[in-house]
Amino acid sequence: MTTLRYDVLGIGNAIVDVIARAEDDFLVAQGMHKGTMALIDEARAQAIYAAMGPAVESSGGSAANTIVGVASFGARAAFIGKVKDDELGRTFAHDIRAASVAFDTKPANSGPSTARCYIMVTPDGERTMNTFLGAAQDLKPGDIDESQVANAAVTYLEGYLWDPPQAKEAFVKAAGIAHKAGRRVALTLSDAFCVDRYRAEFLDLIRKGIVDIVFANERELHSLYETADFDSAVKALRGEAKLAVVTRSEKGCVVISKGAVEAVAAEAVEQVADVTGAGDLFAAGFLVGLARGKDHRTAARLGALAAAEVIQHIGARPAVSLKARADESGLIV
């Protein structure tokens, strides 16, 4: 058990989700690629919103969802990300603080509005995302709180941070502070198209040891090594990463370290309502396990438990206490 101030600090795009159900035909008509995230400008955001069905608004953002999951396990969590001082920005700040996450990033007073992600949930539970980055683009190195990073067992960064122009500098700064303080740095590859945009840079982060732990799903892994063969991609990642976890939806995950490649099963679920947040919440459970000194298998089981909870309802953040769920499953956090 660590005596640091935080178990996990997350840095990512601060986004409010606008979630609607949609038929597959709608995705086709709108030219959307099912299961992926597309970046959109404000005009496209308005056009999508006008075309989509009745929606609910809910705070989101990949790393932010993860950090809320970390807090839901009863672990100590903090988040750094940029909103504007507007209605949605206040909504984001309320929701993350109400989830017991420390969130002190100064909101932008001018410039574009708080980021929104328009999410279409198809009848199969798959989600297709369209992100207007807005104020999230203003995250700068100056927003990184050195003392928070130095006092977090793990600093967790999302690959999506490569999209806003200055955020990657904030990312690299945070990683440097973390390593100087003897802490670990984790990265999620975020999305297969995101990997496509920044493949060389992501590989560089892994090869130079700027990140210690890599999270990827199958599609992201295949994109990273530009191969359709799972085993050879796993082999390549094992040769480069200190520790990596590849999530495979209902097939569970594989934890890849120098010593072993371990497969861990997924949790059984009754019905998949909305897969939004599945990867984010898997990372939450795994990181809590790591920060609390659990073995990789136990950490992966905590991840599977959190992912199973979030896909059984609409929205990307837990609807119940993950600590209570872990207790019920006999997993001690």
Next chain:
Amino acid sequence: MTTLRYDVLGIGNAIVDVIARAEDDFLVAQGMHKGTMALIDEARAQAIYAAMGPAVESSGGSAANTIVGVASFGARAAFIGKVKDDELGRTFAHDIRAASVAFDTKPANSGPSTARCYIMVTPDGERTMNTFLGAAQDLKPGDIDESQVANAAVTYLEGYLWDPPQAKEAFVKAAGIAHKAGRRVALTLSDAFCVDRYRAEFLDLIRKGIVDIVFANERELHSLYETADFDSAVKALRGEAKLAVVTRSEKGCVVISKGAVEAVAAEAVEQVADVTGAGDLFAAGFLVGLARGKDHRTAARLGALAAAEVIQHIGARPAVSLKARADESGLIV
């Protein structure tokens, strides 16, 4: 089958719900009366929001929920209500139009922001509401579109309209237009405390025949006649109302007309997640039945079906097509 432009036109407060789970202790600490609606000012709204847990935002408003339910049955629906031209106002307008409801009320350009209702959902699924009326207070007689009212089989009004100072004039104007055109007027009593505030006026509306159809739940009925005895309250209502429906949660409802008092069972539900919108959606089904010339029992069964759908998930509007649900149940809309 009517050839009018609308089956049902609703007039009510245009509100965005801010919904969070809460324990019973929270209600006690905040001095909230479980299961009821309290009116709050902006300062209290901020205090409640700061104290409550992570929330989701979802368009609401009692009559607005009903009208979205009407549209979900495939019936033709319109709504009149006042938002401000702000972020939440645009959210409200988007959601109701995306549900195929005609909504043309001009938004306010100045004055208080769009109305918000802070809803606490306790573990038993009960909801406790706190409404900041904001821009909804600006609904005026001039906002009533005469042609819409004259072309709707039923105009449906919420008792909550007695709270904003000028809305009752809009209400009475709409009732007059409807009757002059030979249409029917329905009223929901909204809330037991609301009945407490306006008992004499609500009785006057019923006695003078300004409303033809009355919706109430048991608590509202008891409040209306200031009695704890259900049978004597039903008898009193039967002596005064042309047609009334009293909803009794899992005990179903009674349809009260001069000719008969008919009990109709509730639909069985697996688990109650959130009762918000139960009464609103019951009214939707009943009104669709009435507008389409069904008998009272069939109308009540459509109401029960809609209420059962909405209480099985978080939020006060249907998550699936009520027309499809009715088809599955062999109820022809």
